[in-house]
Amino acid sequence: MKVIFLGTPDFGVPALESIIRSNHEVIAVVCQPDKTGSRGKVNYCAVKQCALQHGIPLYQFERISRDGVETLKQLRPDIMVTAAYGQILSQQVIDIPAHGIINIHGSLLPQYRGAAPIQYAVLKGDKTTGITILNTVLKVDAGEMILQESLEIGDDETSGQLFERMAQLGGKLIVRALDLIEQGKAVYTPQDESKVTFSQKITSDMEKIDWNMSAQEVHNLVRALNPSPVAWTSVEGKRVKIYATAVSDVHHTKPSGTVLSCGKKNLTVACGNGTALDILTLQCENSRCMDIVSYLCGRKISEGTVLGK
Numbered sequence: 646m647k648v649i650f651l652g653t654p655d656f657g658v659p660a661l662e663s664i665i666r667s668n669h670e671v672i673a674v675v676c677q678p679d680k681t682g683s684r685g686k687v688n689y690c691a692v693k694q695c696a697l698q699h700g701i702p703l704y705q706f707e708r709i710s711r712d713g714v715e716t717l718k719q720l721r722p723d724i725m726v727t728a729a730y731g732q733i734l735s736q737q738v739i740d741i742p743a744h745g746i747i748n749i750h751g752s753l754l755p756q757y758r759g760a761a762p763i764q765y766a767v768l769k770g771d772k773t774t775g776i777t778i779l780n781t782v783l784k785v786d787a788g789e790m791i792l793q794e795s796l797e798i799g800d801d802e803t804s805g806q807l808f809e810r811m812a813q814l815g816g817k818l819i820v821r822a823l824d825l826i827e828q829g830k831a832v833y834t835p836q837d838e839s840k841v842t843f844s845q846k847i848t849s850d851m852e853k854i855d856w857n858m859s860a861q862e863v864h865n866l867v868r869a870l871n872p873s874p875v876a877w878t879s880v881e882g883k884r885v886k887i888y889a890t891a892v893s894d895v896h897h898t899k900p901s902g903t904v905l906s907c908g909k910k911n912l913t914v915a916c917g918n919g920t921a922l923d924i925l926t927l928q929c930e931n932s933r934c935m936d937i938v939s940y941l942c943g944r945k946i947s948e949g950t951v952l953g954k
Contacts, residue, residue, distance in 0.1 A: 646723035646744070646827050651675040651709075652692040656808060657728035659816030660749055661695050664726065667820045669827075673702045673720055675709065677731050710735035717741050724826065726819060727781065736783055744826050746781035748788070749815040751808075753777060753795055755836040757844040758786035763811055764804045765844035768869035770861065773797055774807070776814045778822040780833060789833035791822045801891070803871040847874065854878045856902035856953055860892045860920035875928075878902075878952045888934060889926035897921055904950045910938050914952055 646669050650661050653676045664671055674696035682688045689697075696703045706713040714737050717725075724744040727734075739746055752762035754777040766774040775795035780788035794814060798807060825831040847870070854863055854876050863876075867890045870876045875886045896919050897905055903915040912924045928934040 646670070646823060647672045647721070648823070649673045649675060649717065649720060649722040649725045649742070650692075650696075650728075651725060651730040652728040653677045653690045653731045654729050655691040656751070656812045656815070657692045657730075657749075658695050659812045660726065660728045660819045661692060663816035663820050664823070665699055665701075667823065669820070669823050671699075671701055672722060673704060673717075675704045675706065675713070675717075675730070678705045678707055706732075708732070710738055714738060714741070724823065726823075728815060728819075733785070734781065739781055739783070747791065747819075747822060747826070748779055748781050748786070749819055750777045750779060750786055751811050751815070752844070753793060754779060754786060754790060755838070755841040757842055759844040760846040761844045763807055764847055764869045766798060767802070767804050767807060768865050770865045771798055774811070776811060776818050778815075778818050779836075787836065789835050791825065791831050791833060792818050794818060801868065801889075803868045803889075805872040849874070852876055854887065854953060856914065857917045859918050860916040860922040863916055863922050864890050864892050879954060880929075880946065880952055881950065882954070884930055886928040886934075887924060887926075888928065889924075891923045891925055893921040893923045895921040900951065902952045902954070904946055904948055904952065907941070907946045907948060907950075909941055912937055912941065912946065 648664055648669050648671050650671055676690050676692045679687045679689060693703060709732050718741055722742045724742045725746040727746060728749040753775040757765050773795050775793060777790055778792040779790045782788040796814060852870060852874055867876045867887050871888050877884050877886045893913050895905060895913055897915050899915040901915055901917050905913045905915050905921055914922050916922050924937055926936050927940055
C-alpha cells in the first residue's frame with residue numbers, strides 16, 4: 646500500500662523505519678514545522694531527520710487541516726499512519742485515504758486516551774502498559790482497535806526508558822496492521838466506553854514535588870517526568886531537579902519534606918504516611934546532573950532541613 650506517515654518526535658521513528666523496510670511504500674512524510682532553538686538554530690525533529698535520510702518527500706504544514714488537504718489528496722495515499730504527530734486531524738483529512746488513517750497509541754486503550762499515556766502509566770504506578778493500533782476518528786483516541794500488545798513496566802523504569810521500548814513495539818505492530826488491512830483480514834474492535842480513562846498533557850504545576858505524597862507516589866512522579874520536564878524541589882530556597890529516587894525502608898513521624906538523614910552517600914527525605922525516599926540523582930541550578938555521592942561531596946544538608954520551602 647502507498648502510505649503517508651505523520652509523526653514528529655523520536656517515538657515515531659521506529660515505526661517509520663519499519664514501514665520503509667516492509668512491502669509497503671512510504672510516499673510522503675508529514676511532521677510539525679521546525680522549531681528555533683537557542684542562538685537561533687533551527688532544530689529538525691527526529692521524524693524529519695529520518696525522512697531526509699531516506700530521501701522521502703517531506704511536508705510541514707502549519708495547520709494540516711487548513712493547509713494540507715489538497716496536497717495530501719493529490720498524493721492519493723491508500724492509507725495514512727500517525728505516531729505522535731501533534732495536530733488534530735479534520736474529517737476532510739481523515740477521508741482522504743482509501744483505507745482511512747490508523748494511529749499508534751501508547752496505552753492499552755480504552756485506558757489513557759489523550760496526550761501523555763506513557764507518562765501516566767508510570768505516574769500511576771501501573772505494572773503493565775502497551776501499544777494499541779486503532780482507526781482514527783474525529784474523537785481523540787476513540788476509534789476501533791485493530792491490534793493491541795502489552796508489556797511490563799519495571800519498578801524503577803522511567804518514562805524515557807519506557808518510550809524507547811514502546812516505540813519499538815509500535816514499529817512492529819504497525820506493519821502487522823498494514824498487512825492485515827491490505828489482505829482484508831483486519832478486525833476492528835470498538836472500545837468499551839465504560840472503561841475509558843484519560844491522560845492530560847503534563848503541566849508545569851505537576852513538576853514540583855509534594856512531599857505530603859507517599860514515598861511511592863513521589864518515586865512514580867520522578868520516574869514519570871524523567872527525562873522531561875523533570876520533577877523538582879527546593880533545597881534552602883534553590884530549585885533542584887530530581888532525576889532518580891528509591892523508596893526507603895525508613896519509617897518516621899517527622900513533617901513531610903524533612904531531611905531525615907544526610908551522610909556522605911545518602912539523602913533520605915520524609916514523605917507522607919510515615920514513608921521515606923532516598924534521593925539518588927539530582928541537578929542544582931546552573932550545574933550538571935550528578936549522583937548523590939558527588940552532590941554531597943563538599944556539601945552538607947543538616948538533618949531537620951525541610952525541602953520544598
